Structure formats: C-alpha cells, structure tokens
Amino acid sequence: MDRKHVLITGGVGGIGVELVRLFAQAAYRVSFTYRPGEESRQRAQALLDEVGEEGMHALELDVGDRQSHARLMDTLSLPLDIVIHNAGVGTKTVERAAATYKEQDEVFFRVNTLGPLWLSEDVIPGMLARGHGKILLMSSVDGGITHFPRFRAADGMSKAAVAFLGRQLAATYACTGIDVFTVCPGATDTPMFQASTLDALSAEQRRLLEASLPGGRLIAPREIADLCFYLCRDEARILRGAVIDASLGLGVCPAVMG
Template sequence: MTADLLSPFNLTGRIALVTGGSGGIGRACVERLAAYGATVALTFVEGVEDAARVLAGFGDLPVTAHPLDLRDADSIRRCIAGVAAQHGRIDILVNNAAVGTATVAAFSDDPGTQDSLMLAINADGTLKMCQEFLALPGGPGRKLINISSVGGGITAFPGFRLSDGMSKAAVAFLTRQLAAEAVHDEVDVFAICPGATNTPMFQASTLSKLSTETLSGFLAGLPKGRLIEPAEIAALVHFLSGPSSRVLHGAVLDASMGLGVRPGLLSEQA
C-alpha cells in the first residue's frame, strides 16, 4: 500500500497521535495512517508497558512511542506537549485508548473502584486529551477523532456494564459539544462507535467466556454473521483524517454494521 500524492487520502506531512496504539483498533489505525504517509506517534500505558518493546512490535514502521496515563492530568499534559515538541505540532488526534470490563480488572478487583476507573479513564481522560489538543496552536485541517462504542455511544444493551456505557455515552456527548463550539474553527470533530470488533479487549471481556457452541451462535447472530475487523475501523479513521470528511464535522458515526439500529438482534436468534 503506497500513498498517491494526488489522492485525497494521502496524509504525507501530517502528524497523527493515536492513543492506545499498541494493539487492537489503535494498532490498525497506526498502521493505516502511516501507510498513507502520516508521521504517527502512539501512546502506551505509562508504568505498565515498555516503549522499546512497543516499538519493536512495529518493526521498521517509522513511529514514535509516548507514555500516557489517562488517570493523570499531568501525564496527559506531558504526552501532548512531548509529541508536539518532537514533531512540531499535532494535526490529527485519535482518542482510542480506553478500558473495558476485562481490562479495568488489571487496576483493581473491587467493582466500585473499577466503575470509577472506567469513568476516569474513558470519559475524563478523553476530555482532558481533547482539551490539551485543542489548546495547541494549529493550522487548518486539524482533526479530532474520538473512539466511543455502539453500547452507550449509540444505543443501550440490557446487561451492558453501566459504567462502561456511561463512559462511552460521555465521549459521544463530548464530541457533539466540542463540534458545536468549534463549528467556525479550523478543526473537525468526530466520533466513531464500533460494534463487536475482533480485538484483544473484546476477546477478554466477552468471547473468551463463551463455550465453542455458544460462541458459534453468538457470531452467527451478529450483523453479517461476523465480527468487525480493526482494519475496518481504521479505514474510517483514515477517511476522517483527510479533507473530504469536513462535511461530517460533529458526526457520531454508528460503525456497528447495523447493531446500533437493531440492538435486539442477538436476542432474535431462534
């Protein structure tokens, strides 16, 4: 895959920051944006992941890695300032880093603490990332892309963890509010709300708990009978990163392959 300099999808000369870029949707975004010419900075979990190991996972891909703890306002400021200092500016911010029901358990085994962490990381952390990015001096064509979820960002599912859904609903609201305030500014603001996506997080929170027979039925009941692949979400991020997306300013995109408009689909199985 090579960038065509005449293509509206060419990102040569653009600086992108992808949070949580070492795996899942984030990794797919890093690979996609870099393939189309962007200089990409990614974040890893400060105090948990190792920069050298994260970078080694990308081989020869020219990316930089930066520590980030979304619970810590100072860490957020250091991350944004560090990327801007190293690369001169940030043109595209992809707020992808988040925790889910399974991954938040790595921080605490207490359900109440987990709920607080879910809101602190997914909602408040994303808010502060947006604020720091928007406070930077920047030229035309800047893009702010938040990753939310169909659960909370688009609709409600019975049994979906309250704090998880609340945090994703907050990201969708944040996107609309920032877009309203920036309607005359040189920045475009969007959110993407993926459905059931083939990521390690979804594997840990849902798929790993299903028997072989139950898993088969679960997958068959999904829209189109399959999981969404991270590369498909990355393709949307790529489009939103380019000039053609401007008319979508403020859009909260349902990227669930139809689950958002038919949330009872899984319960309709015979």
C-alpha cells in the first residue's frame, strides 16, 4: 500500500516541527518547507537528522512570493494527499521581513493569506483528478474567531481572511473528495507567541498571564499537531468545512488578552 504524502509549510518552528515529527512517526511521506536563509536551512537539516531522511524532503519556500511557489511545484514530489498551511508571520516576527508598518501590512497578507491561496490553487487540480485530498489551513483565534485590539490590525485581518478562505474552499469543493478544515490556535507556546507576547514579560508576569487564561496554561504545539493529525483521518470527515476554535477557551473569553 502506498504511503500517504503530506506537505507541511513552515515545518521548522513551533507547531510545524511537531507536525513533521508526528507525520514522520506515522510513516507518512513528509515534505516540509522552510523560509530562505542559512539559519532556516540548518534547522531543516537538523530536523531531517532527527526524524530520518527516508521518505522526507525539506524544501525552501518564501510563502509570500509567487515565483517561489512555482519553484516549489517544480521540485515537489507529487501526488499530494494532504496539505497543511502552517507557515505564517505574527505581530513581531513580521519585522524580520519588512521595516515599515506599511510594508509589514503587505507581508501579513502575502504570507498569511495569499500564500495559502496560491498553494491551494496549485494542488487542488491534482486532488480533484485523484478524487481525494485534505487541506488544513492554520488561522488564529485572533481574526479567525475573535479579535484582540492590542495586536496589529493587519495581523488579525490576514488570519480572518484565512478563515474565509477555508470556508470558501470547503463550499466550492463540498461535493468532491476534498476535505477542508481551518484550525484557529490560541495562546500556544511557540516562537511566534514568544516574540509577540512572552518576551516582554518577566517570569512573574508570565505566570500571571498563564493563570489568567481560561485553561490556566499555554497550549503545547504538540496539542495543535495532534488535532491536525486527527483531522487528516477519515473519521474527521464529519467536520469537513469546519473552522475550529482550538484556543483552550480563549476564543469565548477574549477579554483576558485584550
């Protein structure tokens, strides 16, 4: 029996690393992307060394660049059974890509929204031809479910657009074999949340923040990866089209982060 093939964008940090580990442990063929740059390339190689290179491929992708998508599709081993749009930028990590607020606003949409749209458009024809496929989009509780005024408007807007994209794709392909899900994580212990929130806090401030969250703690990246893995199972088809609040209750009680 052929091994299923999953493509994971943003595979070298936070939730992405846990996704790569989980699908590799389950004997999937795993292709994952990393952003251009020597540091990211080294992290990708370290992850390959950890999980083993058999059936694994690390591919460079600038998610916000259309030509980079074209190069990815030229080098990617097809067919794909699953695509997980995990790559993204946040309120602080966007500063690595652009200096000014106006430029950063454009990066939010090119990386968080247009990148998943372009890649979905690239892979859906093959999924339709084979009669099956799964697409998972990673939005956020900020934008996908509710809003937090202290974060950048363009950040939340781009994540709200991801949730819309998930609904749009799900509706467009509802009568096909393609399942579409959108996951909206909350306060997750990732480098992105570290940069946007935790780095500015003392140890005591972090303790108080975590205690104030509805679940009393941060979400572990592996928890989100486990949810995504479940959504890729046949049993999850009853949820096809769903925009899932995976925030440990923050989405229904946003005032604590407001």
